[in-house]
Amino acid sequence: MAPKVLVSDKLSETAVQIFRDRGIDVDFMPDVGKDKDKLAEIIGDYDGLAIRSATKVTEKILERADKLKVVGRAGIGTDNVDKAAASKKGVIVMNTPFGNxxxxxxxxxxxxxxxxxxxxxxxxxxxxxxxxxxxxxxxxxxxxxxxxxxxxxxxxxxxxxxxxxxxxxxxxxxxxxxxxxxxxxxxxxxxxxxxxxxxxxxxxxxxxxxxxxxxxxxxxxxxxxxxxxxxxxxxxxxxxxxxxxxxxxxxxxxxxxxxxxxxxxxxxxxxxxxxxxxTPHLGAATTEAQENVALQVAEQMSNYLLTGAVENALNMPSVTAEEAKVMSPWIRLSDHLGSFIGQLTDEPIKAINILYDGVAARMNLDALNCAVVSGIMKSVNPDVNMVSAPVIAKERGIKISTTNQDKSGAFEGYIKVTVVTDKRERSIGGTVFSDGKPRFIQIKGINIDAEIGAHMIYTTNEDVPGIIGTLGVTMGEAGVNIANFTLGRSASGGEAIALLYVDSPVEPVVLDKLKATGLFQQVQPLEFDVA
CATH class of the missing domain: 3.40.50.720 (NAD(P)-binding Rossmann-like Domain)
Known part of the structure; x- marks a missing residue:
């Protein structure tokens, strides 16, 4: 379904046409921004909101904006947008600082x-x-x-x-x-x-x-x-x-x-x-400037809704269209790494430490950081995204640190995420292969090579015979098809892990059956957004 944008202020017809030309469904209602009740009534239908100064994007409006992803202000000043509320809601706020x-x-x-x-x-x-x-x-x-x-x-x-x-x-x-x-x-x-x-x-x-x-x-x-x-x-x-x-x-x-x-x-x-x-604040009051900022905000919003490129955002690291193409699989990887740790961590997080190696260290790290934190936070709030996650982390007093290093191993680049709580540290590393698909390559310091699927099962155990058989038989009896099976161990007879990528969610009774064998220290179902 095509993204849907509301233009609630007087933008030029040329700017509105840009949305249409890019395949975006747009409603041009230039007076609705002055009617806060009407705006609140309809805002829930839209992915984007293009405004000038007449529309007031308040916390109450944002509360009703369940689909909203981006607010684009044609102009520099954004005093008419509650940026703190927008960030908590996960809505990007853009302006056009160069049009006038x-x-x-x-x-x-x-x-x-x-x-x-x-x-x-x-x-x-x-x-x-x-x-x-x-x-x-x-x-x-x-x-x-x-x-x-x-x-x-x-x-x-x-x-x-x-x-x-x-x-x-x-x-x-x-x-x-x-x-x-x-x-x-x-x-x-x-x-x-x-x-x-x-x-x-x-x-x-x-x-x-x-x-x-x-x-x-x-x-x-x-x-x-x-x-x-x-x-x-x-x-x-x-x-x-x-x-x-x-x-x-x-x-x-x-x-x-x-x-x-x-x-x-x-x-x-x-x-x-x-x-x-x-003069009455006429600095931007020329025909050319008003047209320029309108065209610019339409292009910026279209780029974000269609490609993920973030330009001139006030509450999100900018990512150019070129960066978005290159970084897209790395952003997905960052989200998956965070999601893995978030689903395994059930105690308050004190710190998130992120290591970037090789090619990953030369990318837009602010954006990758946001993706990692977003992945972690989704475990407790599915509505969190790259905009709102850093705000929530800051409110919770979570310290976020990053380390960059040159290529240090077999991979051209990788990302390692470590979460610190009062009880433990938990880490996971991943990379992007040449096919553009993210992979998990290390968990708890144990090297693996695991494809990431929508439905997975993570187990930990001592390295003893029978683990593979028990997992295979139990899944087979439950009618669960295993798409990919990855094992790793610290040393012979030491700590071992397994990651199963399965075709469908596994019922709790099946997981309970695995736990009842006494072979596993941990059995954890995992879900990843791989769309």
Whole structure:
């Protein structure tokens, strides 16, 4: 059955057509996002939900979303999605961080021009029938120093455009290397240096604990007299009240703000001040940007629902389409390894240790980790998936650690999972053969080669004669067909294990019969999702 997607906000028809062209069943209901009751009523029918900002994906909505796998936000901000609740529910939350970068950068440049030349005030004055030519004396951008706080996707475009305007560009960004700064043609500086030197300051950072109020009253006081401040990034980066006082005192010559600490901004300390330009969060408001993010979110959601590729997810490691093709059997293996241990472990888990060897160590380990933890957690909650499992593990205080190593044995690569409880450690290793099928290759340090089936039986025993016969006879009498039979032992007469891959689930009475022989220390039925 084809995946089914609901578009609950105003995405373009072209974006909706992308879903259809990819073979996805899509319902385009652009106004339903505003009706939370209607959305809650129908959301249970959908695998994907494509939104803009009008739809509020709350915990109550997610409670009704039993099939939902992915929420795609056409745009950057995801404040309208309860990401914690989505993660617990196992729903991936995606955004489109690159669809409006040029539009936002261009708006910042436009705001800088508007502030430098007092264009809005001059326009209002002229249209009011005045001719105040001498009142609106501006400044050139050429040869001025632009201080860019944040030289990421948008900031780097602003730097490029500013250099084209013959500005001197300096940048503060802890993650900007000297080599990258040189290639961009900008000077990497510390924040205090930028504040002291810049004629214009523009911000292009997200709002985090580290960036909140980065232009505080104290930092604003360090700025060069006559500076102009541009903020098209996020409200809360600038102490707006302190900035207003510095504008009134004449220390700051002007400001241009597209974002505010409280939005919608119906009042603000900056409003009405001379030299201040304000717009209502228009950074992404161009026809091209709105189309770009809509097309991008449709492609991302389609890729995930059809191939498992994860792009621009906020609560799940990204996996490219190319990675998904290569990693798919390794992700299945990771899930099976976790599932094996999870089904055998009935006491609280303290730690999960994962060893990656050879080719496995060079893959996207975050995604493989999620698959291992998901496999373990499914034993107690079948609804857990790769998104929700790490959240649940963290809530339970389970420590997850990984080790990478170069190829160390006969296999090109393998994964070994060890679970630690108060009573014991339990480990299992596996690999992917050239046919793309996962195999178990080691259990409890005993080497084996076991194909993985939907229904299996795991036994432990002392290495004594009669084990194979007892297992074969008991299964035969019960009418259970054995598809594959794997044995392993630590040493002659030592500890031994067996894995039976059978064609159908084994009734408890059959397992009880095996236990009653006294030959087996453990008899455990196992189920694996091999679809």
């Amino acid at each position: 970068t040029i539009t936002t950068a261009e708006h910042a440049i436009a705001m800088m021009f508007a502030c430098a030349r007092q264009i809005p005030e001059a326009s209002a004055s002229t249209q009011a029938g005045k001719w105040e030519k001498s009142r609106f004396m501006g400044v050139e951008l050429t040869a001025k120093t632009l201080g860019v706080i944040g030289a990421g996707n948008i900031g780097s475009i602003v730097c490029d455009r500013a250099r084209g305007l013959k500005m001197k560009v300096i940048a503060f960004d802890p993650f900007l290397s000297e080599e990258k700064a040189t290639s961009m043609g900008v000077e990497k500086v510390e924040l205090d240096d930028l504040l002291a030197r810049a004629d214009f300051i523009t911000l292009h950072v997200p709002l985090t604990d580290q960036t909140r109020n980065i232009l505080s009253a104290g930092n604003l006081a360090k700025t060069k007299k006559g500076v102009r401040i541009i903020n098209c990034a996020r409200g809360g980066l600038v102490d707006e009240a302190a900035l207003a006082e510095l504008i009134k005192s004449g220390h700051v010559a002007g400001a241009a703000f597209d974002v505010f600490s409280v939005e919608p901004a119906t009042e603000n300390p900056l409003f009405g001040l001379p030299g201040v330009v304000c």
